[in-house]
Amino acid sequence: MTHDNAGSTAFRTPLPTDAYAGDPEVRAEWDHRYADRPQLWSGRPNGALVSEVAGLTPGRVLDVGCGEGADAVWLARGGWEVTALEVSGVALERAAGHARDAGVTVQWVHAELTEAALVTGSFDLVSAQYPALLRTPDAAAERALLAAVAPGGVLLVVHHAGMDVRHPHDSEFDPADYVWPAMIAALFDDDWEVQVDEQRPRVAPDGGAGAHHADDVVLRARRLR
Numbered sequence: 001m002t003h004d005n006a007g008s009t010a011f012r013t014p015l016p017t018d019a020y021a022g023d024p025e026v027r028a029e030w031d032h033r034y035a036d037r038p039q040l041w042s043g044r045p046n047g048a049l050v051s052e053v054a055g056l057t058p059g060r061v062l063d064v065g066c067g068e069g070a071d072a073v074w075l076a077r078g079g080w081e082v083t084a085l086e087v088s089g090v091a092l093e094r095a096a097g098h099a100r101d102a103g104v105t106v107q108w109v110h111a112e113l114t115e116a117a118l119v120t121g122s123f124d125l126v127s128a129q130y131p132a133l134l135r136t137p138d139a140a141a142e143r144a145l146l147a148a149v150a151p152g153g154v155l156l157v158v159h160h161a162g163m164d165v166r167h168p169h170d171s172e173f174d175p176a177d178y179v180w181p182a183m184i185a186a187l188f189d190d191d192w193e194v195q196v197d198e199q200r201p202r203v204a205p206d207g208g209a210g211a212h213h214a215d216d217v218v219l220r221a222r223r224l225r
Contacts, residue, residue, distance in 0.1 A: 022112030047203025059124030069095025
């Protein structure tokens, strides 16, 4: 069965620039970061995703902050029906090209998570690998992650350990501006079963931004109802 779960922001080919749903400044910031390098990430799926998805029955998956599409392509090759969300149009064009080269179909969504008009409870897996989700007083991003998971589905959030603490050399980056796994876990109620909540050595693809981080925080929970 085919579902249209992303409103007018969903597309299967590279996105026209006027289809973005979200803050233009956020899009511009990430477009600049991607445009500055021909390839920002390694091009291989994240190790924690590969490990945690093993054993899950493929279904509908939301890849939050898909970047250049390595996770989305890997999931699609594994039989998942993939919706991949990203704020950067530059990254999405690269991701769509990688999907075409791989011969897989991915539904691309050019939007911020909180503006993506996703249907509540429509994904068997919601994967957020090292997401840069902006923190708001109403916890909008955290609640959007939880809301996207279908009953019986899994939420998987992976982040770099220690990034939620500000360090002296971080001149511009303020961790207080962003959502961290502990903030998401704090919203779980009796409808959720936490399966993994731990820090572990990172299984990192060679190369790409972020490769210097040694440890991951992995949060995996199943929505019971």
